[in-house]
Structure formats: C-alpha cells, structure tokens
Amino acid sequence: MDLNQPPGENYANPKVCLFHVLFKATALAFYILSALFIDNFVIIFVVTVLLAALDFWVVKNVSGRILVGLRWWNEINDFGESVWKFESLDQETLARLNKKDSWLFWWTLYLTAVAWVVLGIFSLIRFQADYCLIIGVCLTLSVANIIGFTKCRKDARNQIQQFASQTIASHVSSTIQSAFSVVEFTREKGRRMEDVQQQPVIASPTHYLFQIVREGITFLACTQVEMPPLMAIEFLCRVADVLSDYLEGLNEDLIKDNFVIVYELLDEMIDNGFPLTTEPNILREMISPPNIVSKMLSVVTGNSSNVSDTLPGATASCVPWRTTDIKYANNEVYVDLVEEMDAIINRDGVLVKCEIYGEVQVNSHITGVPDLTLSFTNPSILDDVRFHPCVRFRPWESHQILSFVPPDGQFKLMSYRVKMLKSIPIYVKPQLTSDAGTCRINLMVGIKNDPGKMIDSITVQFHLPPSILSADLTSNHGVVNILSNKMCIWSIDRIPKDRTPSLSGTMVLETGLERLHVFPIFQLGFRIQGVALSGLQIDKLELKL
Structure with a gap:
C-alpha cells in the first residue's frame, strides 16, 4: 500500500x-x-x-x-x-x-x-x-x-x-446459469456427474465449460463461442498460479479471507472476457500482496484497497515479466530438472509404455536485466516442449539452446516430454491365486536398474475388487493400510539391503464366488533426488549482464 x-x-x-x-x-x-x-x-x-x-x-x-x-x-x-x-x-x-x-x-x-x-x-x-x-x-x-x-x-x-461480492456475482451469474444448463444437458444425456467433473472441457448445445482442479479448488471458465481449449485452460492455470503465489497457498479459507484481493486480481487479469495481464511481476506492482504490515497500515490510513494508482513500469517494457530496478548483493541462479515417470507394465512384466514428463525450474536472483543462455548435452530426446514467454524461440529452433531474460525469483522455464524409455528403476511382481472363495496375494517390490541415487517415498496403491468382502494383508517391511473406500496403501519408503519388501495375505470373496474375475491395478510411486531418469543433462549456463 x-x-x-x-x-x-x-x-x-x-x-x-x-x-x-x-x-x-x-x-x-x-x-x-x-x-x-x-x-x-x-x-x-x-x-x-x-x-x-x-x-x-x-x-x-x-x-x-x-x-x-x-x-x-x-x-x-x-x-x-x-x-x-x-x-x-x-x-x-x-x-x-x-x-x-x-x-x-x-x-x-x-x-x-x-x-x-x-x-x-x-x-x-x-x-x-x-x-x-x-x-x-x-x-x-x-x-x-x-x-x-x-x-x-x-x-x-x-x-x-x-460490494465486491455483488459485483463479481453479477459478472459470473451468466457463467453459473450456463454451468447449470450444461449440468441439465449432461443429465438428459444420462452421463454421470463424476465423469463430467473429471473432464477439462464440457460441451453443450449453447455453452462450453473449461475447468481445472488445484488443491481441491475448481476453477471454471465459460464461453458461448467455440475457442481453443488450451487457451482457456492455460488462463485458468495462470489464475491458479497467481493466487497461490499471492496467498502463499491455495484453499477455500484463504480465498474467503482475501476475497477482495482475489477479485482485484481477476479484474486485472481479464478484461471484457479476454486475458489481459497475467504476469506476476506486473500484477505485484499493480496490487500489493496481503501481509500483516499492509493490514496494519490499512487500519491507520482507512484505505483497504491494494490497487496502486500508478501504472507499472514493466507494462511498456519489451520484457514485462521483469523490472529493471532489481538489485542483489550476490548474484546467483539455480536450475533444477524435475521429472515424473509415467509407465505401464502388463501382467507378464513387459513394459508397455514409459514416458517422462519434465520441467526445467529456475530460481534467479540477479541484479539488473541479465541475459542467460542454457544448453543441453542431448536436446534431441525432448518432445512436446513448452516455454515460458521469456524464452526466445528462434535460438531453440535453430540450435536447440534456451536464450532468455529470466523473471526475478522462481519460475518454470520450460516443460517437455521424453518418449519410449526402455526401462524403469523399480520392478513390481504381483501374484494372485484364488480358490474355494478365497484369494491369496503376494506382491514384491525391488530395484531393477540402480540409478546411483537413493530411492525413497516408495508406495504401492491398489483398489480391492468389488467382490472382496474382507482382506488380511501384512508386509515384512513398511506399513499397510486399507481405507474405507477399499483402497490399499502400502508405504515402503526405502528398500532395505537385507531383504526384498513383500506384501502377502488372504482376501475373502463374496458368497457364491469361487474365483476372482476382476484383478486390481497396482500403482507404484517413488522419488529419486539428484538424477534425471530421462537422461537429460545440462551442458552449460552462460550469463551476460
């Protein structure tokens, strides 16, 4: 303020x-x-x-x-x-x-x-x-x-x-009515609402709905005309990221407690139905983030508005994501590769699909307006790349290097996908046998290809089939929990050196069933720090001030 x-x-x-x-x-x-x-x-x-x-x-x-x-x-x-x-x-x-x-x-x-x-x-x-x-x-x-x-x-x-509630209610009343019309349309078509809620794009004869879910909060956009779905979804992602950054988290209570700031942000981010200002750097100059000092000053001055009276200087800059008056005693920049593996293995242990979805995250604290150049040793393995607006596209297209003027602080420089990986670091071997109304299960987890770093936070999840009445499961390592929705969670954490973690037990089938006809799908999760499973490596990072 x-x-x-x-x-x-x-x-x-x-x-x-x-x-x-x-x-x-x-x-x-x-x-x-x-x-x-x-x-x-x-x-x-x-x-x-x-x-x-x-x-x-x-x-x-x-x-x-x-x-x-x-x-x-x-x-x-x-x-x-x-x-x-x-x-x-x-x-x-x-x-x-x-x-x-x-x-x-x-x-x-x-x-x-x-x-x-x-x-x-x-x-x-x-x-x-x-x-x-x-x-x-x-x-x-x-x-x-x-x-x-x-x-x-x-x-x-x-x-x-x-006043803000009434104003925003008037702005979104048509959206709510449109959402209800889509709900009625889906009911007429006999579609389950659970299936509709999982769809990012919902179409009806008169409206299109776009939605994302972050931390249990649903962000919804509505339009009466056909438009690129990714544009609406990307804007909703920007809104969620900005709110999470401003409120230092994202949940229902934070949005209620800071509703005026949320409305002010939405008013600046979208103008007459079109995305306008989505850069956090500019928004922070226009609307001050909530803090204890600003709340105390608002009590003293009698002014509760967080909107600045002056136009941010970055709006007229060719790099609107960064201001020119940034100063640090020590210049430093950190680059992290964060990857998620998505793999499917059939019941015979054959790898059907294995892909990596990764992000290049940068944390920059550099004085002035620096120009950075980041290169990889093997950029040819990258597919479906998606860049932050600060990245110049021509150097990547010609030489596959990232040339950019970074925003201040932490941001996602790019995202990518690596296809057709041949192996995964961990194996899962399930065995299920059923006879005489019972089913025996034996599940083993171990290291298949040692990545050279510690593997931790290992968990195995699976839903018990609907025909299972009860289950008695134990493990020689870790903790086994069965939730009320029949979800079984086996928390292993780290694999010990002296034995292979295994889960075993007996499941009782419904009366009249001799064998198990529907088999569960096992979901394995783990975490490895200090290694990129895709094989992507950073070659060098050059800085020009």
Whole structure:
C-alpha cells in the first residue's frame, strides 16, 4: 500500500484538518505547560478535561464524518435498551474520499493516545497520582474514539466485501446459469456427474465449460463461442498460479479471507472476457500482496484497497515479466530438472509404455536485466516442449539452446516430454491365486536398474475388487493400510539391503464366488533426488549482464 500521496495532491478539507489537530494539540499543550504557570490542581483538571472533551466531540461528530466518512453513537431503542451504532458511507463515496485527509485523521488519532500514555508514565515516575487522574480521563476519551472508529471501519470493510461480492456475482451469474444448463444437458444425456467433473472441457448445445482442479479448488471458465481449449485452460492455470503465489497457498479459507484481493486480481487479469495481464511481476506492482504490515497500515490510513494508482513500469517494457530496478548483493541462479515417470507394465512384466514428463525450474536472483543462455548435452530426446514467454524461440529452433531474460525469483522455464524409455528403476511382481472363495496375494517390490541415487517415498496403491468382502494383508517391511473406500496403501519408503519388501495375505470373496474375475491395478510411486531418469543433462549456463 502506497502511503505517499501523488505529487500536487492537497488536503480536501484543510479547515477541518486544522481544527482536528488544533483541539488535540491544545489539550496536550495546556496540560504540559500548565505546571509552569498554574499551581491550582482543580483548574488544571477542569480545563484539561474540558479541552479533551471538546476534542472528543469534534472528532466524533465533525472530523470523523468529513475526513473518513465514519460515525458512531449511542441510542435507546424501543425496548429501553442502550444500543451502540457504527456506520460508514457507501463504498463508492468512501473511494472518493481524500487519502491525505484519511492519513492525517488516523495518525493523529493514534498518536494522541500514545502521547497521553507517555505523559501518564512520567506522572507515575514522579509519583503524581492526582495528575494520573487527569490523564486517565483524557486517555479514556481518546481510546473511546479509537475503538468507535475502528468498529466503524470494520463496517466499511464489510461494505467493500459485499460490494465486491455483488459485483463479481453479477459478472459470473451468466457463467453459473450456463454451468447449470450444461449440468441439465449432461443429465438428459444420462452421463454421470463424476465423469463430467473429471473432464477439462464440457460441451453443450449453447455453452462450453473449461475447468481445472488445484488443491481441491475448481476453477471454471465459460464461453458461448467455440475457442481453443488450451487457451482457456492455460488462463485458468495462470489464475491458479497467481493466487497461490499471492496467498502463499491455495484453499477455500484463504480465498474467503482475501476475497477482495482475489477479485482485484481477476479484474486485472481479464478484461471484457479476454486475458489481459497475467504476469506476476506486473500484477505485484499493480496490487500489493496481503501481509500483516499492509493490514496494519490499512487500519491507520482507512484505505483497504491494494490497487496502486500508478501504472507499472514493466507494462511498456519489451520484457514485462521483469523490472529493471532489481538489485542483489550476490548474484546467483539455480536450475533444477524435475521429472515424473509415467509407465505401464502388463501382467507378464513387459513394459508397455514409459514416458517422462519434465520441467526445467529456475530460481534467479540477479541484479539488473541479465541475459542467460542454457544448453543441453542431448536436446534431441525432448518432445512436446513448452516455454515460458521469456524464452526466445528462434535460438531453440535453430540450435536447440534456451536464450532468455529470466523473471526475478522462481519460475518454470520450460516443460517437455521424453518418449519410449526402455526401462524403469523399480520392478513390481504381483501374484494372485484364488480358490474355494478365497484369494491369496503376494506382491514384491525391488530395484531393477540402480540409478546411483537413493530411492525413497516408495508406495504401492491398489483398489480391492468389488467382490472382496474382507482382506488380511501384512508386509515384512513398511506399513499397510486399507481405507474405507477399499483402497490399499502400502508405504515402503526405502528398500532395505537385507531383504526384498513383500506384501502377502488372504482376501475373502463374496458368497457364491469361487474365483476372482476382476484383478486390481497396482500403482507404484517413488522419488529419486539428484538424477534425471530421462537422461537429460545440462551442458552449460552462460550469463551476460
């Protein structure tokens, strides 16, 4: 949040600001200077309290309403009960209030209370208990205004959230109606909603829905015209990445707690249905990420908006993903290869399919605007490459090198796929035999091709067939758990050197079944650090400042 006012901006209500400060200063000045000229404690008490009460009345009934659009009062309702009222102007009127007036109001309100506290400490040190009575009354009046206007400000924040909720609701009402029309269409076609929810693209006679799921949160986009599906899905991925970066996580509670910022981000990222600004670097200059300091400053200044009044400098740059004023004491850059293996092995142990899906992740902390060149020893094995916008395509097309000006911080430089791998580092050997209403299972896991690095986080998962009533499974290494949905999870972690991990046990079939007719599919997961299973290697990284 920018506390500095734009050049040339003046106070909108200078006379009100003057009296707002004058009454506070008069009460403090009289109390401090009265000891030099007046010896009568009663006179000091009466005059100081009257000045503080006058300041209390001016702040509560005049300056609070004009400078920040807030007011609070007490009234007796129809039942004879004392009721406190806290109100604020509507959101549009609050947005038009002068920021400098608000800044002066909140700072003087808090500093006055601090000044009375300091004077009270001096009175205690000097053992002047009678003067502590004066300070107690004045501090009570000051704190009462702070509490009252703070509660009023919470009402203003609720108004802003309601305004944002109503605005975004009006924007997405047609999308929700379209989604319901697609749901009804799928029901008419007799398709299961579970199957529809797993589809990234859903088509109906009138609308197209695009969806992704991140951390249990569904991001949905709707259009009435046909468009490239990858464009909508990529935009939804950008939205999810930006929200995760801003909120330092992604879940339902974080989105609810920061709903105003979420709406502000969506308003900047999409304009009239078209993706506009999706670079996190530019968005951070336009909208400040939420933090404790910004929340405290918003309370002091009375401004809850995180949107900057100035246009980010990177918007007019040829490299909008990076600003030019970045400085570091030590320049450093880290490059990591993160790969996932997708393999299918049939019941005979033959490798049917084996592919690698990988990413080149970069963490850059370099001063200025550096130019990096990254080359691989064997780039010919890469297929289906996908680059960050910072990558220049022509050097890759001609020489298969990555030339780019990196964003600041961590980002995904490129993604790729490596096809037709011939082997995997781990083997799985399942054996199932069934007879007389029972089924025996024996499952072994071991190292097939040693990658030279430690293999850990090994897990085996499989669903028990529907015809299984109960199962008694044990293992000689690791932990076996059977969940309520009949999912069996065998957590091995690391393979010991002295024995081969194995799982065995008996499963009871339904009454009337002699043999098992539907066999489970075993899913193996593992992790290896320090090695790329695809064989991809980085040759060199050149830096030009």
